[in-house]
Structures are given as structure tokens and as C-alpha cells.
Amino acid sequence: MNPMSDKPIPPQPARPDITRPDMASDIMTPLAIDPPKAGEMVAxxxxxxxxxxxxxxxxxxxxxxxFDTEDGWLLLDCGINSQAIADQWQIMLDGPLSGRPICG
Structure with missing residues (x-):
């Protein structure tokens, strides 16, 4: 059902340009590495x-x-607008991300 109404959601056409894993047969597991500590990056x-x-x-x-690109660092999911996040970014910019421009 459509969460915005009581009408059923119509079937969607197949998209041959998009491939999806067969979730029933593939087992997805977490990364076998520890998460990064404060002020660190994990490759x-x-x-x-x-x-x-x-x-x-x-x-x-x-x-x-x-992402380390030819033009510099491309950053994804930059956090919320707060002083705590800004402080953590400053640590990264002064540390592991230093020496290369931020390109996006």
C-alpha cells in the first residue's frame, strides 16, 4: 500500500539498466576491520x-x-551543522587530510 493513501502502489517497470544483488543467496557481512578512531582515517x-x-x-x-582524487579530497556525508562536528573536521583537516585541497 502507498503510505500516503489507501491506494495500492502500481507495479514498477523492470529496469534492465540497474542490477541488484540477489539478496536471498548473497550473505552480506560487516567489514573485517575496526572502525576509525577519532582523528584517524581507515583505508x-x-x-x-x-x-x-x-x-x-x-x-x-x-x-x-x-575519496583521494587527482584534484584533492572529495568528501561525502559531512555531518550536521554543529560546533562539535566543526571541531572534529578541524582535527581531520589539520591531520590526515592536510596537504591536499578539498575539491568537493
């Missing part, structure tokens, strides 16, 4: 890094990602 691939920032409420952390 997930040659050009992909994982960071974790703490949050001051029930959702106690967020995962952030940095």
Missing part, C-alpha cells in the same frame, strides 16, 4: 577512506568518506 581501497565522527545524541556517530 577501504586505494583511494577511499573512512572516518567516523561522534554525535551528541542517541545516534552517537556518523560515518564519513573521503
Amino acid at each position: 577501504l581501497a586505494d583511494d577511499l577512506y573512512w572516518m567516523r565522527f561522534t554525535l551528541p545524541f542517541r545516534l552517537n556517530h556518523i560515518n564519513l568518506y573521503a
Whole structure:
């Protein structure tokens, strides 16, 4: 059912341009590495890094990602607008991300 009305959701056409894993047969497991500590990045691939920032409420952390590109660091999921997040970003910018520009 459509959560916005009592009408059923019509079937969606097949999208041959999108592939999805067969979730029934594939077992997905967590990464076999420890999460990054404050002020550190963990390499997930040659050009992909994982960071974790703490949050001051029930959702106690967020995962952030940095791609090392030819133009500099491309940052994903930059957090919420708070002083605590800004302070954690400053630690990263002065530490592991220093020496390269932020390109996006």
C-alpha cells in the first residue's frame, strides 16, 4: 500500500539498466576491520577512506568518506551543522587530510 493513501502502489517497470544483488543467496557481512578512531582515517581501497565522527545524541556517530582524487579530497556525508562536528573536521583537516585541497 502507498503510505500516503489507501491506494495500492502500481507495479514498477523492470529496469534492465540497474542490477541488484540477489539478496536471498548473497550473505552480506560487516567489514573485517575496526572502525576509525577519532582523528584517524581507515583505508577501504586505494583511494577511499573512512572516518567516523561522534554525535551528541542517541545516534552517537556518523560515518564519513573521503575519496583521494587527482584534484584533492572529495568528501561525502559531512555531518550536521554543529560546533562539535566543526571541531572534529578541524582535527581531520589539520591531520590526515592536510596537504591536499578539498575539491568537493
